[in-house]
Amino acid sequence: MNANTIITTAPSKLTGYCEFQLGNFSFSRDEYFVYVRWPAPATGTQTTHVMSADAFLRAMMRDVAWGFFYGQVNFDAVFGTTNLYGQVEVYAGAFNPAYASNKLALKETFDTPIVMATFKAILDDWTNKGFDPFAAPEETGTAWLGQKNGHNREAIDRARATCRRMPGLKGDAPLRTDDSGYPVNRAFRDVSQDEPVVMAEPGFENEVSAFNLFKFLSRSDVTWNPSITSVCKESLFCPTTEEYILPIKHGNDRVEWFLQLSDEITWDVESKETGMPRAKLTMRPGDVACMPADIRHQGFSHKRSMLLVWENANPELPKLYASGKLPINPIAF
Ligand code: PHB
Numbered sequence: 310m311n312a313n314t315i316i317t318t319a320p321s322k323l324t325g326y327c328e329f330q331l332g333n334f335s336f337s338r339d340e341y342f343v344y345v346r347w348p349a350p351a352t353g354t355q356t357t358h359v360m361s362a363d364a365f366l367r368a369m370m371r372d373v374a375w376g377f378f379y380g381q382v383n384f385d386a387v388f389g390t391t392n393l394y395g396q397v398e399v400y401a402g403a404f405n406p407a408y409a410s411n412k413l414a415l416k417e418t419f420d421t422p423i424v425m426a427t428f429k430a431i432l433d434d435w436t437n438k439g440f441d442p443f444a445a446p447e448e449t450g451t452a453w454l455g456q457k458n459g460h461n462r463e464a465i466d467r468a469r470a471t472c473r474r475m476p477g478l479k480g481d482a483p484l485r486t487d488d489s490g491y492p493v494n495r496a497f498r499d500v501s502q503d504e505p506v507v508m509a510e511p512g513f514e515n516e517v518s519a520f521n522l523f524k525f526l527s528r529s530d531v532t533w534n535p536s537i538t539s540v541c542k543e544s545l546f547c548p549t550t551e552e553y554i555l556p557i558k559h560g561n562d563r564v565e566w567f568l569q570l571s572d573e574i575t576w577d578v579e580s581k582e583t584g585m586p587r588a589k590l591t592m593r594p595g596d597v598a599c600m601p602a603d604i605r606h607q608g609f610s611h612k613r614s615m616l617l618v619w620e621n622a623n624p625e626l627p628k629l630y631a632s633g634k635l636p637i638n639p640i641a642f
Pocket residue numbers: 532533534535549551555559565616618
């Protein structure tokens with residue numbers, strides 16, 4: 310069998326949903342829940358972990374759309390993935406002391422394409438019509454429609470907005486406007502829609518640009534989905550709009566910075582290895598925070614807010630932090 314063949318069953322006669330297998334992990338869903346099952350490495354004892362289908366699909370959507378992101382993507386305190394850049398480690402219980410100390414945790418590493426193909430197939434089969442895992446809960450239907458009920462491929466296959474040049478410059482994706490089908494979000498009706506006036510020296514019209522980032526973000530139709538909006542060497546500005554709960558707990562493999570642009574987000578910060586609580590952080594407009602390289606974090610935004618996530622894409626960083634060559638905090642006070 311081809312190593313990239315997805316292992317799946319026929320739709321269940323009871324629920325209509327297919328089951329999937331990835332290495333020793335199996336995945337199934339019913340009307341309300343998703344079940345992840347795996348054998349304990351030493352004894353083979355089967356362990357079953359249950360999650361709400363709604364939370365699972367929101368997390369799976371991010372893991373797929375972000376290509377497994379930087380470091381860990383924890384779906385919850387038990388199940389998740391670590392990006393090894395070319396390979397993906399899938400784990401259950403490995404970063405949860407109750408499972409790990411009782412020898413119930415499993416970690417398995419796969420080439421990235423098979424994890425991606427399996428996760429995309431799960432997302433496709435388990436997302437019913439009317440449910441958009443990227444949308445704020447108030448702006449979409451429910452993940453729970455009982456037995457399998459249609460698809461929402463338009464939502465789960467939407468491409469992430471990634472700039473090729475600075476937005477607004479020729480050759481880049483068009484800015485979000487009413488005409489391009491991106492209306493101003495209900496929470497951002499007070500955001501000015503004016504664009505700056507740019508007067509370039511003749512000959513530099515294709516080099517100099519400015520745009521209204523607040524207007525751009527006011528028209529975002531998704532939540533908790535940073536889009537790369539500027540690239541300067543390894544420095545990526547990834548602004549995003551946030552509402553409700555970040556569907557994953559991100560375990561950093563490098564330092565990352567947050568700049569709160571509007572409204573308010575509260576962050577739970579925990580140990581990356583154990584999930585032990587480490588800090589609670591409430592960020593208001595203008596606040597800047599640095600997430601250290603050894604934590605996991607999850608944000609809560611009661612009203613749609615604007616956040617700038619600043620990432621350093623240097624591929625050497627995970628090694629430098631893991632080996633202790635770089636301090637896990639960028640500043641020592
Ligand atoms: C993060 O993990 O740092 C993160 C992810 C998605 C967001 C914001 C922050 O929308």
